[in-house]
Amino acid sequence: MKPAADLDPLFRPLLPKYLAARESECATLHLALQQHDFEQITDIGHRLAGSGSSYGFPAISAHGRALEVAGRARDGDTAGAVIGELEALVRAALAHL
Amino acid sequence: MLAVDDDPSICDLAEACLTADDLTVKVAKDGRACLDSLARFLPDCVLLDLNLPDTTGLALLASINERHPRLPVIMLTADIAVDTVVAAMQAGAWDYLPKPLDCTKLKATVRNAVTQHRLAMRVSQLEREAQGGYGGIVAASESMKTLFRQMDRVSASDVTVLLHGESGTGKELVARALHQASGRSRGPFVEINCAAIPESLAASELFGHERGAFTGADQRRIGRLEQANGGTLLLDEIAELDLSLQAKLLRALQERRFQRVGGNHDVTPDFRLIAATHRQLEDEVAGGRFREDLFFRIAVFELELPALRERDDDALLLAEHFLPDGLRLAAEARQVFLTYPWPGNVRELQNAIEHASVVATSGTVRAADLPRRIRSHPSVQPDAHASVAAEGEAAGTETAAAHDLDPTTLRTLEELERAAIRAAIARTDGNLSEACRMLGIGRTTLYRKLERYGIERPGAGDAA
Structure with a gap:
């Protein structure tokens, strides 16, 4: 997955740091899901929704919003599926750097 | 500018974007860190996320507006629902930016906010200058204009200020002016002269006491720290405070809470502290009379008030003002x-x-x-110069210096100045404060001249 073509050139050097942080955040999300910590899932989802598109990854924002909704609904199945997809997205983005 | 967001990745973007525009970006991760930061320095603009872990962006906006009404706050929000934006603007936001962050829009909005803030600060500075001074302080000298510029930098923030100046230089007036120019001007200005309170009553005076705390305490008394809640507390002549009280004061300032004498529950007043002294606190620390940790706590921003003899023609200006x-x-x-x-x-x-x-x-x-x-x-005698030289000769111990000051011999001003400094040091047995007073210059100026003329500082060799 490549970042949006219109991403500001000033933001491009920040991508490795951003994606690496998201990768470790996926591990945090898996753990939160195991512990049924839906508050943390909601918070992380909210932050991803705000930051993904800013870094040229609208798909990360969309998954963030989905996580936020699933977290609020305490819907573990949906949250688990979204976390899996998010992890794959982040890895794909990292592979394109 | 100050970026307030609990998501470091958003702060990183703001920093990358605005640093490229020659702006310095500081970061706060929550409401508490934001207010702490604003207490130490005043940015030209705040970029504030609507969702924070310890408070809401709107509540924090209200606190910022209350303390710094001229500081532009740009709200950052992922939620661009009309009611959210309207609520932010009604609460006093300068503008709002939606997420995802657009670097071009961010730069333009922040640049406008910064320009407006700098203009507002400049206008207020010019208004003060047009009024002939700062908070009613009558002055036209360069040394006072320098002081006013330093006051401008510190007045709008909550930073703790240490005022240093000789007796009669107007430390209380400067403290009041700082209070009036601050976001706390609607709150109380409470002053306590630490030299004027008996040692036995000092704790009660500062921290207050509960009924029955000691003989004669027939009712609860609210101390000065608590009286200053929402405003400014001036601790005048702080060097005169007893060492045990210095420890209590330090604890109260660090923890932002204390108990009244005889009390068993914490009170948490919110005040801006200004301390003042005519002593050199570093010397007091070196002499073991003032706690070093308290010194560092209060000397966050130091203001040196010039003596009147260092204020050009201000003496005449003041004389005409008081006449x-x-x-x-x-x-x-x-x-x-x-x-x-x-x-x-x-x-x-x-x-x-x-x-x-x-x-x-x-x-x-x-x-x-x-x-x-x-x-x-x-x-003020018509032939003051000659009389000083004659006085020097009469002193006997400073013959060489007095010879240098002989008015019948033409010498350069530098030579005369060097000779005058040597004479003053000799006459005061190396007491630099006295020598300064005699020469009509400040301590810093004297140090500079000692170095310039290669005159050894009295006692400097002892330290080795």
Whole structure:
């Protein structure tokens, strides 16, 4: 997955740091899901929704919003599926750097 | 500018974008860190996320507006629902930016906010200058203009200030001016002179006491720290505070809470602290009379108030300011105001004007109407220079220096200055404070001149 073509050139050097942080955040999300910590899932989802598109990854924002909704609904199945997809997205983005 | 967001990745973007625009970006991760940061420095703009872990962006916006009404706050929100934006603007936001962050929009919005804030600060500075001073302080000298510029930098923030200056230089006036120019001006200004309170009552005076705390405590008393809640507390002559009270004060300042004497629950007043002293606190620390940790706690931003003798022609300006209507100064009296060194500073000058106003028999104040101490001072005698040299010769111990000051020998001003400094140091047995007073210059100036003329600082060799 490549970042949006219109991403500001000033933001491009920040991508490795951003994606690496998201990768470790996926591990945090898996753990939160195991512990049924839906508050943390909601918070992380909210932050991803705000930051993904800013870094040229609208798909990360969309998954963030989905996580936020699933977290609020305490819907573990949906949250688990979204976390899996998010992890794959982040890895794909990292592979394109 | 200050970026407030609990998501470091958003702060990183703001920093990358705005640093490229020559702006310095500081970051706060929550509401508490934001307020702590604003207490230490005042940015030109705040970029504030609507969702924070310890408070809401709107509540924090209200706190910022209350303390810094002219500081533009740009709200950052992922939720661009109309009611959210309207609520932010109604709460006093300067503008709002939606996420995802657009670098071009961010730069433009922040640049406009910064420009507006700098203009507002400049206008307020010019207004103060047009009014002839800062908070009613009468001054036109360069040294006071420098002080005003430093006050501008610190007045709008909540930073703790340490005022240093000789007695009578107007430390209380400066503290009041800082309070008036701050976001706390609607709150109380509470002053306590630490030198004027008996040691036994000092704790109760500062921290208050509960009923029955000690014999005679027949009712609860609210201490000065608590009285200053929402405003500014001036601890004047803080160096005179007893060491045990210094420890209590330090704890209260660090923890932002304390208990009244005899009390068992915490009180948490919110005040801005200004401390003042005529002593060199570093010397007091070195002498074990002042706690070093308290010194660092209060000396966050130091302001040096110039002595009146270092304020060019301000003495005359002040004399005319204090002179009652209907009186004017004769030419020779004006000369006295300009040449006398005013060791008691503005307070001494004000008293001299009061004295002269009573003594003057016509509508003109003459030199003879001034207190004897002033009109008979060597500095205001017609041949002051010659008399200083003669006095030096009479002292015997400073023959060489006095010879250098011989008015019949033409010498360069530098030579005369070097000789005058050597004479003053010799005459005061190396007491630099006294030497400064005698020479009519400040301590910093004296140090600079000692270095320039290669004169060894008295006692400097002892430290090795």
